[in-house]
Each structure stands twice: as C-alpha cells, then as structure tokens.
Amino acid sequence: MTLSLFATSIIITVMTPALTARMRHGFAAALFILFAIGVNHSMAGEKTAPAARKAHKVVLQVSDGDPKKWNLTLINAKNVQTEQGKDNVVIEIVAYGPAIDMLRIESEVEPRVNEAIKSGIKVVACENTMHGLRLTAADMLPHIHYTRTGVVYLMEKQEQGYAYIRP
Numbered sequence: 827m828t829l830s831l832f833a834t835s836i837i838i839t840v841m842t843p844a845l846t847a848r849m850r851h852g853f854a855a856a857l858f859i860l861f862a863i864g865v866n867h868s869m870a871g872e873k874t875a876p877a878a879r880k881a882h883k884v885v886l887q888v889s890d891g892d893p894k895k896w897n898l899t900l901i902n903a904k905n906v907q908t909e910q911g912k913d914n915v916v917i918e919i920v921a922y923g924p925a926i927d928m929l930r931i932e933s934e935v936e937p938r939v940n941e942a943i944k945s946g947i948k949v950v951a952c953e954n955t956m957h958g959l960r961l962t963a964a965d966m967l968p969h970i971h972y973t974r975t976g977v978v979y980l981m982e983k984q985e986q987g988y989a990y991i992r993p
Contacts, residue, residue, distance in 0.1 A: 883989065885988040893935055897935060922952030929951050930966060940969070956972075
C-alpha cells in the first residue's frame with residue numbers, strides 16, 4: 827500500500843502543471859485519506875503480531891506421586907506450548923510431596939520430563955520435600971531447578987501474574 831501511495835504522489839507531482847489548484851487539493855485530500863487508512867491498517871496488524879504479544883505465564887503444580895498425574899501435567903504443558911507458541915509462553919512445573927519421586931533419576935516419567943525441559947519448560951523441585959526424604963541433587967534428574975518451599979514458590983508465581991493450574 828505504501829508503494830502505491832508513493833507512486834500516486836509522484837504522478838500528482840509530475841502532472842501538477844496540467845492540473846488546476848482544485849484538482850490538486852482533491853488529490854491531496856484523497857492521498858491523505860488513503861495514507862491514514864494504510865497507517866491505521868498497518869498499526870492494527872502490529873497489535874496482533876506475535877512479537878508484540880505479551881508472553882503468557884503459567885505454573886503447574888504436581889503433588890501426587892502418580893505417573894498418570896505427571897503424564898497429564900506434561901501433556902498439558904506441551905499443549906499450552908503448541909497452542910500459544912513456544913516463544914509466547916513461560917511454563918513452570920513445581921513438584922513437591924509424593925510428586926518428587928517422579929523427578930528421581932530413572933523414574934518412570936524421566937524421558938518425558940527431560941523432553942519437557944529440552945522444550946523450554948522449567949521443572950522445579952521442592953527442597954523441603956527432598957530433605958524430608960533424604961534426597962540430594964545427586965538423586966535427581968539433571969537440569970531441574972530447586973526451590974526451598976514448593977507452596978511458597980507457587981504463591982510467589984501467582985503474585986507475579988502466573989496462571990495457576992493443578993491437573
């Protein structure tokens with residue numbers, strides 16, 4: 827649209843000697859209106875462009891030791907990434923209580939947790955639960971993160987504007 831407006835202004839400039847003052851004003855007014863419509867249209871497109879969108883933030887809680895619950899959580903996280911676009915969403919999964927067992931090395935869901943981490947999902951383990959179970963970072967999957975208290979971490983994330991999901 828900008829190129830056609832530019833071409834129209836050049837034609838008006840070249841034809842100026844042959845046009846009356848009234849015609850020049852009419853063309854100028856039409857050109858102004860077309861330019862205004864083009865600018866408004868391009869600005870509307872910018873509002874919905876992916877780069878201009880605010881990133882969504884979501885934190886998922888897992889406190890059950892059931893592998894089915896973990897798989898549901900991991901599927902939910904992947905679906906959010908797919909739907910919103912990986913670059914348009916920040917996803918964290920916080921595990922505490924019996925759910926910590928699924929973050930141990932060689933757990934039943936280890937491959938899926940590692941896949942989630944590789945896709946940019948942050949997985950966070952509660953150190954209070956680990957301490958109670960006498961677990962250390964050496965017992966846990968690599969590349970996970972830690973927080974002292976899982977519930978407090980969830981509270982803080984909600985205060986930071988994260989959507990809270992408990993599958």
